[in-house]
Amino acid sequence: MNRPSDVSGPSRRLFLGMAATVPVAMTGALSLGAGSASAATGPSYVMGYFTESTNLGAGTDYGLHLAVSTDGLQWLPLNQNNPVATPTQGALGLRDPFIMRKQDGTFVVLATDLQGTDWNRTSVNIHVWDSTDLRTFTGYRLLKLHDMTNTHSWAPEAYWDASRGRYGILYSSVNSSGHNVIMVSYTTDFRTTANPQVFFDPGYDVIDGNLAVGVNGVNYLYYKENQTLVGARSTSLNPGSFTKFSTPVAHGGTEAPILVKSHTSSTWWLWGDTYTPNGVFYAWQTSNLASGTWTPVDQRLYTQPLNSKHGTIAAITGAEYDNLVARYGAPAWNRLKSYNYPDRYVRHSGYVGRIDPYPIDPYADSQWKLVPGLADSSGVSFQSVSHPTRYLRHYSYNLRLDVNDGTTAFAQDATFHRTAGLADSTWASFRSHNFPTRYIRHSGYVLRIDPVSTASERADATFQVGY
Structure with a gap:
């Protein structure tokens, strides 16, 4: 619901506690992993x-x-x-x-x-x-x-x-x-x-x-x-x-x-x-x-x-x-931001994996639990927060949200290996477990697994794991 006019509702801002003495040096950063956060080492x-x-x-x-x-x-x-x-x-x-x-x-x-x-x-x-x-x-x-x-x-x-x-x-x-x-x-x-x-x-x-x-x-x-x-x-x-x-x-x-x-x-x-x-x-x-x-x-x-x-x-x-x-505590879920479309996040819609602009409705469709890989615990599987019996898996190379049927084939399709981001090593990319030459990437905003070679494809396959 939009405000009826330019001044029809309150807004918010900041005052940075300037009267308090806070050290001016700061190092460290958030560890944007599933449900974890690093300790702060400064202000x-x-x-x-x-x-x-x-x-x-x-x-x-x-x-x-x-x-x-x-x-x-x-x-x-x-x-x-x-x-x-x-x-x-x-x-x-x-x-x-x-x-x-x-x-x-x-x-x-x-x-x-x-x-x-x-x-x-x-x-x-x-x-x-x-x-x-x-x-x-x-x-x-x-x-x-x-x-x-x-x-x-x-x-x-x-x-x-x-x-x-x-x-x-x-x-x-x-x-x-x-x-x-x-x-x-x-x-x-x-x-x-x-x-x-x-x-x-x-x-x-x-x-x-x-x-x-x-x-x-x-x-x-x-x-x-x-x-x-x-x-x-x-x-x-x-x-x-x-x-x-x-x-x-x-x-x-x-x-x-x-x-x-x-x-x-x-x-x-x-x-x-x-x-x-x-x-x-x-x-x-x-x-x-x-x-x-x-x-x-x-x-x-x-x-x-x-x-x-x-x-x-x-x-x-x-x-x-x-x-x-x-x-x-840190959140028990993550969101994944697109590298080359940073206003968009990974979500499911109609059980199809895709990237869409924030805000996303329903917002829980963009929340994921990054759990140990169903086929290999050194990998990762993406469990939906809004549909917790369902996981992102590839099917004919397209990513969709399916119920875990307990089969080996499903576990392999739903398992990925996190690597340094192909377009930015501080971000993340995800390689398919059973098609190891293919990575999760978006194409036309829809998620799939593809071989990645060009700069634009590397950007399509790079995501930030955050909250």
């Missing part, structure tokens, strides 16, 4: 989000979900992509969660008080949790932001304002002129707020404010304007001091900006996602935040958590990454 990232699947069906959940990453681009959903906290007051659901590390090193989680897509619902409150480690959540409460009537409190996020000795909470509401502006209310404890006022108003609708504070003496505010992501900046955090400066970026109708600083380089990423349920995340990058210009990131390099919407990304330590994985 990492956590993403908070809610989930919406296509047509708001199975896979839609308005609770707090978490994923972790060592590189800020590839994400490991926690708790099998189920929520780790759920609101019990207000609308009994959340959108647009925001995670911030406070001055004392603990975390606070904020979120819009809204379940589903009832954009006409008004609320002066937001959801709040406290957490020492993002493994337990305490002190759940509703926090009142303002006294305005007939308006909303969308997409809250917070920042530390050292000059005031208080936290500012940004959120989107309709002002007296009738258009959306970015408001701020101040707090010391996230239990009461004071001095609600307009933080940024260019004279027309803007929502989804996201701040990066104190970058070479400048503060950067990114927001959604007319279906694009736009930046403003100021040398202070005073309401009304920000001026627009950047070139807009978008991929279709885009909202929910998230600014993220790399731990290992001068790179900044700007994330945004599309409006539709099961919105698609896109990322841009720059090495100079002051330039206001962005370059699209190759989609091979990043993968959003399944069904994720309107996220927040915060810096965490390697130990916090490891503790979160230990607490919630």
Whole structure:
């Protein structure tokens, strides 16, 4: 379901916990194998989000979900992509969660008080949790932001304002002129707020404010304007001091900006996602935040958590990454991304194996358990999550999803040997067990096993095993 207008629903962004001290060097990467994740060896990232699947069906959940990453681009959903906290007051659901590390090193989680897509619902409150480690959540409460009537409190996020000795909470509401502006209310404890006022108003609708504070003496505010992501900046955090400066970026109708600083380089990423349920995340990058210009990131390099919407990304330590994985576990399933069509994933449709663009409906048709090969345990077989009695096997060289009949022939047809990716050795390719000169590849988006010799065929036969 699309939003009825450019500003008819809340969105999400990030504040990268800049008040917290986090080491700036990071190494290591996710081990994208079946149900496993490597330990982090340096500063990492956590993403908070809610989930919406296509047509708001199975896979839609308005609770707090978490994923972790060592590189800020590839994400490991926690708790099998189920929520780790759920609101019990207000609308009994959340959108647009925001995670911030406070001055004392603990975390606070904020979120819009809204379940589903009832954009006409008004609320002066937001959801709040406290957490020492993002493994337990305490002190759940509703926090009142303002006294305005007939308006909303969308997409809250917070920042530390050292000059005031208080936290500012940004959120989107309709002002007296009738258009959306970015408001701020101040707090010391996230239990009461004071001095609600307009933080940024260019004279027309803007929502989804996201701040990066104190970058070479400048503060950067990114927001959604007319279906694009736009930046403003100021040398202070005073309401009304920000001026627009950047070139807009978008991929279709885009909202929910998230600014993220790399731990290992001068790179900044700007994330945004599309409006539709099961919105698609896109990322841009720059090495100079002051330039206001962005370059699209190759989609091979990043993968959003399944069904994720309107996220927040915060810096965490390697130990916090490891503790979160230990607490919630890695997924018991994988997704396989196409190398030369990185917006497409391996799925079954009508029991035929193919690659289709994300989002996929039903989404579970793109989830696989990579189990020991049925004919050779050193190989791998692809067990369907949505149809667990069925496996991908080749038949007349075409891949289809069939019930395991227990025969030797089926076991051999359904067994493959994982190799270094033929087009990129950091990815994976899969060689047929009983036709060892043939590899799984796509042709016309349909999966089959073929001999591979040309560069284009090698690209067709290369996949990323992720989540």
